[in-house]
């Protein structure tokens with residue numbers, strides 16, 4: 535399916551997406567975010583902010599649940615503790631930005647994205663944990679890529695905020711991947727490839743509602 539989309543002119547914030555994203559992250563993801571999603575996001579400014587707040591809160595809670603479940607893994611405990619704090623800080627920053635812009639926080643249904651990945655989790659550890667960590671890496675990498683892709687079209691305040699997020703979500707992606715590889719002495723590349731393909735399918739196929747991790751508009 536090919537969707538031709540015209541995006542608005544870019545603003546000059548000095549950096550394009552390719553300058554912001556590490557090469558390893560480009561290579562990790564199965565596809566770039568389609569232009570159709572960028573255009574959809576620019577038409578849904580309020581939902582973008584509200585769902586972004588939701589995603590930060592969810593990221594903190596995922597990290598917290600790993601803290602409870604895997605108490606025998608010191609590196610995981612320190613990385614996830616730091617990550618949960620950072621995600622909650624991001625959450626506060628988005629909520630503050632919404633308040634300044636008069637965007638009311640309301641409940642939104644979750645997109646199909648996280649569940650579309652988690653339904654492929656294997657049942658038992660260590661395989662289950664490896665899958666959870668690979669999915670964590672993918673969600674962080676995609677979020678990082680989407681922030682970077684949006685920056686050229688945003689006002690200065692939001693662009694500046696997203697630039698700081700590109701840095702931290704990029705680090706979170708690396709931490710999740712490191713923790714996933716640390717769970718086993720054998721290669722997990724094949725398993726990563728399975729999830730990368732599933733994630734790319736969720737990014738490039740039609741989706742019903744606009745959310746931060748939606749696919750492309752259905753019509």
Ligand SMILES: [Fe+2]
Pocket residue numbers: 590593620621624699703
């Ligand atoms: Fe975050």
Ligand SMILES: [Fe+2]
Pocket residue numbers: 593621674702703706
């Ligand atoms: Fe993150």
